[in-house]
Amino acid sequence: MIVLGISGDQDTHDTSAAIVCNGVLVAAAEEERFSRSKHETRFPLAAIDFCLRAAGLRMDQVHAIAFPDKPFRSGCDSYLAEMDRNIVWRLWTERQIRFRRVAHKHLLDACLFTGIRFNWGMNPGTAARLALLRQHYHAVPPIRFYDHHLAHAAAAYFTSGWDEAAVITMDWSGGPYATVVWRATGPRIVRLRAEPESNSLGKFYSDCTLFLGLSHVPEGETVPTDFAEGKTMGLAPYGNKDAAPACSALLEVSNSHWYRYLRQPSQAALGFPPGKREYALDRPYRNFAAAAQRALEQAVQRVVRSAVDACGTRALCLGGGVSLNCSANGMLRDAGVASSIWVFPGSGDAGISVGAALLCAAELGERPRHQLSTADLGPEYSSEECEAALKREPGVEYRRAVNVALDVAQCLAAGQIVGWFQGRMEFGPRALGNRSILADPGSVEIRDRVNRIKGREMWRPLAPVVTAERAGDFFESAADNPFMLFRTYVKPCQRGRIPAVVHVDGSARPETVTRYQNPLLYDLLLAFERYAGVPVLLNTSFNAAGDPIVCSPGDAISTFLKTELNLLVLGEFLVIRRSSAQQHWPAPREGSRA
Numbered sequence: 001m002i003v004l005g006i007s008g009d010q011d012t013h014d015t016s017a018a019i020v021c022n023g024v025l026v027a028a029a030e031e032e033r034f035s036r037s038k039h040e041t042r043f044p045l046a047a048i049d050f051c052l053r054a055a056g057l058r059m060d061q062v063h064a065i066a067f068p069d070k071p072f073r074s075g076c077d078s079y080l081a082e083m084d085r086n087i088v089w090r091l092w093t094e095r096q097i098r099f100r101r102v103a104h105k106h107l108l109d110a111c112l113f114t115g116i117r118f119n120w121g122m123n124p125g126t127a128a129r130l131a132l133l134r135q136h137y138h139a140v141p142p143i144r145f146y147d148h149h150l151a152h153a154a155a156a157y158f159t160s161g162w163d164e165a166a167v168i169t170m171d172w173s174g175g176p177y178a179t180v181v182w183r184a185t186g187p188r189i190v191r192l193r194a195e196p197e198s199n200s201l202g203k204f205y206s207d208c209t210l211f212l213g214l215s216h217v218p219e220g221e222t223v224p225t226d227f228a229e230g231k232t233m234g235l236a237p238y239g240n241k242d243a244a245p246a247c248s249a250l251l252e253v254s255n256s257h258w259y260r261y262l263r264q265p266s267q268a269a270l271g272f273p274p275g276k277r278e279y280a281l282d283r284p285y286r287n288f289a290a291a292a293q294r295a296l297e298q299a300v301q302r303v304v305r306s307a308v309d310a311c312g313t314r315a316l317c318l319g320g321g322v323s324l325n326c327s328a329n330g331m332l333r334d335a336g337v338a339s340s341i342w343v344f345p346g347s348g349d350a351g352i353s354v355g356a357a358l359l360c361a362a363e364l365g366e367r368p369r370h371q372l373s374t375a376d377l378g379p380e381y382s383s384e385e386c387e388a389a390l391k392r393e394p395g396v397e398y399r400r401a402v403n404v405a406l407d408v409a410q411c412l413a414a415g416q417i418v419g420w421f422q423g424r425m426e427f428g429p430r431a432l433g434n435r436s437i438l439a440d441p442g443s444v445e446i447r448d449r450v451n452r453i454k455g456r457e458m459w460r461p462l463a464p465v466v467t468a469e470r471a472g473d474f475f476e477s478a479a480d481n482p483f484m485l486f487r488t489y490v491k492p493c494q495r496g497r498i499p500a501v502v503h504v505d506g507s508a509r510p511e512t513v514t515r516y517q518n519p520l521l522y523d524l525l526l527a528f529e530r531y532a533g534v535p536v537l538l539n540t541s542f543n544a545a546g547d548p549i550v551c552s553p554g555d556a557i558s559t560f561l562k563t564e565l566n567l568l569v570l571g572e573f574l575v576i577r578r579s580s581a582q583q584h585w586p587a588p589r590e591g592s593r594a
């Protein structure tokens with residue numbers, strides 16, 4: 001059975017596509033990687049084309065399309081039909097919906113109870129996009145519509161490999177809900193409790209980021225579109241979380257609804273004006289970032305403890321954009337609120353195409369049985385394609401490496417910053433060693449150079465990648481972390497050896513790598529240890545400021561030429577600029593600085 005998942009509603013950012021064949025996730029990619037427009041909102045035709053090519057299929061061979069959205073204004077495939085009645089009444093008492101919507105909800109419930117199924121009034125934007133799909137492919141298979149949060153839950157649960165779990169999805173919004181608890185058993189995922197989008201942890205954190213001046217709302221928009229919440233997470237360790245008590249006036253966590261987002265940050269509530277990016281490290285703003293992060297963590301922990309108790313299992317799956325907050329994830333792991341925690345690597349809205357496809361496959365009797373071991377689900381390019389791209393660019397020189405791992409390890413140990421392009425592109429917001437910028441973690445000066453190359457704020461941390469077997473030597477939590485989704489702390493005795501990847505509070509967001517997961521990156525880490533004494537590298541995404549992560553060889557070459565990277569490794573090729581001042585081929589391998 002072939003199922004194509006498409007995330008492409010008119011209100012969706014990070015549109016994407018995924019394909020599942022006989023219960024196996026074969027390919028997935030975000031449209032932004034092909035269009036080169038970050039957080040792309042356009043319908044993902046390029047991503048769909050890629051998924052079909054990766055599976056070796058035509059659209060007429062697909063059995064079903066799974067669409068993670070409810071596009072109708074009324075009827076069985078509308079979000080009003082999905083809403084719990086107690087949520088409807090709560091919104092009514094809070095004066096956030098009109099009485100006619102309450103009455104309409106009761107009518108829908110009556111129709112569903114009597115078996116009457118109907119859909120009426122598809123969202124015009126969604127109708128136009130589905131018409132574009134039919135125009136592009138002429139004949140398309142039947143389309144099944146799924147709830148946004150259910151798709152997040154399916155992406156998390158069906159990639160965990162577990163037979164039962166408590167599942168929590170936390171998002172800015174998605175349909176009528178912002179936070180939802182699910183009980184997952186076998187192929188079934190059942191909603192237990194939900195908070196409406198008016199009470200959103202994602203919106204709370206986004207509003208705090210906006211108040212800090214770390215994101216902005218473009219003209220003509222009503223919400224930020226740059227998704228800079230990771231900057232607030234990075235700023236928080238600089239502050240004193242106890243020095244901004246007014247945060248409790250924004251997010252309250254002592255009521256029966258788990259938490260309550262009371263009001264947006266403002267000068268009246270906090271006692272200081274909205275910030276600007278250049279003043280982020282000033283005391284009130286860094287303290288507020290710390291307090292906002294703590295408030296988020298308190299709310300998340302409260303939801304998790306409630307969910308684990310309600311579901312009767314300590315296996316926990318997390319999905320939705322809030323689940324990309326690795327500091328909160330690390331807090332959950334440290335607190336021991338669950339015996340096992342699984343976070344889908346594409347937990348943002350890009351991942352709902354995966355969730356919808358897996359959910360549809362499970363409904364058709366093909367539930368995935370194994371845990372996802374890698375996020376390498378995107379395009380891969382042959383040596384011939386890489387060399388053809390190099391030949392088209394007169395600004396570079398290249399040669400084949402004798403041994404890629406040894407040659408590049410020597411360059412890294414010599415202080416070079418390397419663009420690393422290998423294998424299949426990763427799915428999700430993290431570069432995990434296939435589309436990465438790599439550098440020696442032993443120098444703070446190199447960390448600052450990497451931040452300048454990428455146009456990042458100098459106070460933002462950069463992540464380490466380490467061989468899984470040696471993670472316990474460097475980090476306090478040696479648990480597997482292949483997707484860079486959990487914060488831990490660097491052991492004090494090791495902080496002086498890898499200072500470029502140690503944050504101001506001693507924390508780090510490591511990626512652990514096994515030979516099975518990524519053989520070439522694993523060999524590079526071992527080779528680097530021969531020269532530098534540590535099996536750890538600085539790893540950040542291969543992109544320039546404002547650009548998506550590179551996808552194709554042409555993207556990699558273009559980004560290399562417009563940045564100050566020292567070396568590009570494009571498959572088996574070592575690439576430098578065609579400028580005598582920049583040429584620096586690896587010297588014969590000898591010696592070590594270990």
